Every structure is written in structure tokens, then in C-alpha cells.
Amino acid sequence: MFTLSRLMVVATAVALLAGCASPNPYSNQDQAGGDSGGMSKTAKYGGLGALAGAVAGAAIDHNNRGKGALIGAAVVGAGAAGYGYYADKQEAALRKSMANTGVEVQRQGDQIKLIMPGNITFATDSSGIAPSFYSPLNSLAGSLKQFNQNIIEIVGYTDSTGARQHNMDLSQQRAQSVATYLTSQGVDPSHLAVQGLGPDSPIASNADVNGRAQNRRVEVNLKPIPGQQYQQQ
Template sequence: MFTLSSSRPVLAAVLLALLAGCASQNPYENQQGSGTSKTAKYGGIGAVAGAVAGAAINHDNRGKGALIGAAVAGAAGAGYGYYADKQEEQLRRSMEGTGVEVQRQGDTIQLIMPGNITFATDSSDIASSFYTPLNNLASSFRQYNQNSIEIVGHTDSTGSHAHNVGLSQRRAQSVANYLTAQGVDASRLSTRGAGPDQPVASNATADGRAQNRRVEVTLRPLPGAQ
């Protein structure tokens, strides 16, 4: 059983673990996303758990055990958070000026690719303006290979529903084919055509329809990566 005097080093280790876990903040916390970096979240939680476990294991010196447990578990727990933070940072740099929007929500990173740079009207052939963003994406996906990559095509409501669903699926598949040709592991990729069913703006205006014609690429951690 802990006494007040014996628990003081453990409490100190827990506080140290929390401070260490919170030291790294997401450089994009003022942009859309999770705010606190995943490194801080997982590092802090892991470090606290490690501190408690370390104190329990090292009966002879609970304070020392807590500090060692906090250091080891905190570093391990911060793994995917640090990974996702660095990938997000790289993607924001490489997509700057391309028209592609990078969003972050928790473990998920999403890229929104507007219709004006992706495909010509009623076509699933990749537009020339789309090659640079796709090449940058392929380079990032080869380097950061612990994500699944879901590619979803979207259209406006012009034309029949069946035609738009088919067109959006072909566009998503065109993106997947290009990434695979650039060396991205095909087993990480999945595609889906949402057609006009998930609008982000009104289809009653030209500007709204342009926003709805888009491709979204969503990155999520592979099983075991967290």
C-alpha cells in the first residue's frame, strides 16, 4: 500500500509525464483539425499509465520505477500521434498553392480536391493541373505507409443519378490507378463513388455545383498503427 511519503515520487512522475506529453503542440492547431497534437494526447496518456505501472512493478523504489515507466510508455504511446503530425505537416507544405485543402480530425487526415483542378466536365481522365498534386501525394504516401487511403469521388446533381454515381466511381478509380502507377501499395487503397449524394454546397448555383464536384482522399491508421 502507498504511504504519503512513498507516493510523492510517483505523483511527481505522473505530473512530469503529463507535462512531457503536452509539450508538443500541433503547429496547425488554429486551422481545422484536432487542436492538440496526437503526440501530446497519446504520449501523455501512455506516460501516465506507464508511471503507475512502473511504480507497481518496482516495489523497492516506486519513484524510480514510475519515472522509467513514464518515459518508456510515453515514447511508445506518442508513436502514431507523432507520425500523423509529421505527415500532416508535410502534406500541408506539398499541397500549398495547389488548391487542395488539408483537414485533420483526430487520427484522420482528409484532402479535399476541387473539381476545377481534377477532371474536365463529364470526364474521368485526369486533368493536367491534377498531376502535380497527385505526384506530391504519391511521394507522401510512399514515405508514410501506415495509413489506409480511401478515395471518394463526388459530383453535382446535374444529369441522372445513375450516371453521376458511375462517373464519380470512375474518377475515384482513376486517382487510385495513378497513385498505384507511382508506387503506392494498392492494398492500402479503396475507392467509392458517392455521386451527388453528399453535397457540401447548394446545387442551385454554379459555385455550389463546382464545390460539389470534388475528390476526397481520407487517411486513417492501419490496424495496429495506433
């Protein structure tokens, strides 16, 4: 009979197998600004997913909790590891293509975020794409066509200067400009979502020039598609 402690041991073992079943070519890279604990993101996603799956599996199969835990761990862990491996590869490709462009690439859990600062994106009070922005957008479009299994959220932001409604409209128009250009370069429009948040969610103080410049930005958030089966490539 499986006790809770034994279920945890089984889940952990399956988690490690789910996370390490296939070699991850990026496991030795610090891809998320300090995430260097010796375990790849694939193993982390697979491990956490397998542990959650084990608990769920044990709860479902009351007559044979050990069997339920193993099935739940294997199924959920493998799915999570599949996305972790996919995201690892996508993140590495984006970091390479965005190097020296002014675009910052961040990894936040299962999400990849690209922060595009105002000094390269749009002229003041304009939603027309600046000449310096075309090169990063072309690189992004190429990457999104290669790694095409994401929801792509494009969010525009402004600083707090001026009327709020004007800033909300301007940020929406800028996000739409990015989406329209990416679509023109062959990115699947069905994966795109656009939003303008104006001065909301600032990343720096609006009390000084440098802070306001940081807040004028476009963010592109790459997320997994719900229900998508991510195969290791």
C-alpha cells in the same frame, strides 16, 4: 488502495509523460486550422489514450487497480502518442507539398483529409485526369511513399445535376482513376480503397454554380492501420 480519483491523477500524469516523452518538431505549428492550445497533437493523442488505458487497466486488474492503471496507461498512451507524432509529421509534409496546388489539407482527429476540387481534377463528365491534376497527384504519391503506414481511402463525389446512377458511376470511375495513377507512381495498392458516392454528402449547396463546383471533388482520407505499431522517426 487506489480510489477512482487517485486513478485519474495517476492516469493524467502518465498521459502527460506519454504525450511529451519525445519532442515534437511541429508542436508550435497551427496545423489544423485553429488548433493552437499549446499542446501538441502527440500529447493529446498520448494523453487521451493513456487515460483510456488507465481505466481499462484498472478494470482488468481488480486486485491491484493502481498497478493495472499504470500498465494500461503506459501501453495505450504510448501507442496513441506514436501515431499522433507520425500523423503530425505527415500532415506537415502534406501541407508543404500541397501549398498553392488548390488541394486543401484538413486534420480531423486521427485522420488526414485532402480535398481536391473539381476545377483541377477532371473535365466535365469525364474520369480522365486533367493536366492540372498531375502535379498535385505526383506530390501526393511522393508523400504516400515516404509516409507509407496509412489506409488510403479515395472517394469521388459529384454535384446533384443529372441522373443519380450516372453520378454514382462517374464518381466511382474518378476515384478509381486517382487510385490507378497513384499505384502507377509506386504507391502500395494494398493500402488503397476506392469508393464513389456521387451527390451524397455535399459540402455546399447544389442550388448555385459555386456550390455545385465545390461538391464536384475527390477526397483522399488517410487513416491509421489497425494494429500497426507507429514508431517515432
